[in-house]
Amino acid sequence: MATKYEEIASELRRRIEEGEYPPGSTLPGYAEIMANYSASQATVRAALEMLQSEGLVRAVKRLGIVVREPGERRRIQRGTLITRDPQRGYIFPAASSPGEPWQTHGRPRASMEPAPAAVAAALGIRAGSETVRRRRVTSPMDEPPFQLVDTWIHPDVLAEAPQAGEADTGPGGYLDRIEESGHGPLSWSEVTRARMPTREEAKLLEISPSMPVLEMATTGISAKTEQPVEVSVRVIPSDRAEIVSRLQRATSARWPVEPVRSAEK
DSSP states (O other): OOOHHHHHHHHHHHHHHTTSSOTTOBOOOHHHHHHHHTOOHHHHHHHHHHHHHTTSEEEETTTEEEEOOOOOOEEEEESOOOEEETTTEEEOSOSOOTTOOEEEEEEEEEEEEEOOHHHHHHHTSOTTOEEEEEEEEEEETTSOOOEEEEEEEOHHHHHHOGGGGSSOOOTTOHHHHHIIIIIOSOEEEEEEEEEOOOHHHHHHHTOOTTSOEEEEEEEEEOTTTOSEEEEEEEEEETTSEEEEEOOOOOGGGOSSOOOOOOOOO
16 A cells, blocks of 8 residues: 555656646645645655656755656667767767767866765875866757766876866867877776765756766776776766666577586485
8 A cells, every 4th residue: 555655756746747747847835735635744755755766856946846857768888889980089888879969068177176085096096186077967969968977087197198187178089188198099997886966966967866876987097007097987867878788698608508407316
């Protein structure tokens, strides 16, 4: 049997899906919902938190509970090749189709910031050390923010390739500048995990802080030193993407397979 807050969430969800509350509109305030459903404030809060965790709504300061613009869930291919575009430089496996236009939300920023512990560990520097962070929020055209990307560049590498930390990194971008400084060809490794967003990340991605995100951290390795030179952390709302990988047979599973033998008694 559904609890009271689940019943309220179900009713509000239905009204959102049927268009009574379209994207960009606000739900009734706490007092109105409490009166309409004869519920306590705690019960209404639990119902709204459920809708926020599902990505249907988000709390916006001075506006209230706003219905989110639904974005397309996209497939991100793993285990695929890194390609290169003559005009753009390196292109990493992502959720875009070839030639699909993407947009930037707000202005990309490059600034000196203290490196978070995980980034510092990946770069081999002390946690909190100041280094360049390149930040941008992007999405397919006419869609809400899809991903927040923070790129952190090792301080020693930045000294060798200072343009990689400037607003204008030149043709090919910061990776070309790093490789040209003597570290090419770079190679990369990637770690993907699920976590909860920080409040700043949730604000930039226009999601609720209770909406889980996918974090995909890519580390670039120098061919010269065999050490990390940059870390790019991509954060994507969990309701916007799914990871797709192609599985391969190991030698022990090569076709035709051997019949399964019964265990001896």
